[in-house]
Amino acid sequence: MTLVPLPEGRRGAALALVFLMVAIGLVWAGIVSPLAGLYQSRARSLEQQRALAAHMEAITATLPAVRAAAEHARQSGPGAGAVLAGDSDAIAAAALQGTVESIARNAGATLSSVAILPGEQAGEWRRIGLRVEAQGSFDVIIQLLNGVLRGMPPMLVDDLSLSRLSINDLQPLSLEAGFTVYAFRRGRGSAPPPDERQAFAE
Numbered sequence: 545m546t547l548v549p550l551p552e553g554r555r556g557a558a559l560a561l562v563f564l565m566v567a568i569g570l571v572w573a574g575i576v577s578p579l580a581g582l583y584q585s586r587a588r589s590l591e592q593q594r595a596l597a598a599h600m601e602a603i604t605a606t607l608p609a610v611r612a613a614a615e616h617a618r619q620s621g622p623g624a625g626a627v628l629a630g631d632s633d634a635i636a637a638a639a640l641q642g643t644v645e646s647i648a649r650n651a652g653a654t655l656s657s658v659a660i661l662p663g664e665q666a667g668e669w670r671r672i673g674l675r676v677e678a679q680g681s682f683d684v685i686i687q688l689l690n691g692v693l694r695g696m697p698p699m700l701v702d703d704l705s706l707s708r709l710s711i712n713d714l715q716p717l718s719l720e721a722g723f724t725v726y727a728f729r730r731g732r733g734s735a736p737p738p739d740e741r742q743a744f745a746e
Contacts, residue, residue, distance in 0.1 A: 628729040633663035647691035
């Protein structure tokens with residue numbers, strides 16, 4: 545086997561420089577560039593999660609004021625539009641479901657399920673609840689929650705859970721949110737039978 549002598553002098557230096565540039569290009573394309581893209585996507589995801597956590601903390605901080613307002617409304621009596629319409633839990637639950645669905649459409653959120661919860665007596669009022677599962681981008685979920693908290697009649701959000709739906713870090717942050725919405729109606733009464741609740745839930 546005959547070894548081919550390597551060029552020397554300027555030709556050898558030029559050839560070595562070419563080999564070095566090729567090696568640097570391969571390292572950049574195979575390692576550095578993917579790592580840089582992954583780092584940037586991770587940074588964006590962390591920033592979105594920090595913003596979501598800050599917003600959830602702000603919502604939590606408003607709960608004492610909301611509870612105080614609810615207590616004041618209970619003592620002074622509701623104004624027009626402050627409670628759900630309807631003489632039964634089923635009618636009030638249907639009205640609440642329609643309100644939440646309208647807010648979700650305006651926010652651009654997709655409701656994957658809405659379940660009507662049994663009504664509960666709360667003093668002189670009936671507490672009507674829905675368990676909602678919604679999907680959407682970070683901004684859409686925030687708009688949905690804001691719409692519920694600012695909607696009429698006044699509604700409370702409880703038992704909030706969030707899970708990520710994005711397949712990988714290169715896609716925009718997509719969330720599935722589960723939460724319970726409560727509102728009130730006048731009067732006393734029992735919850736509708738299970739088959740009636742199921743009909744409204746469907």
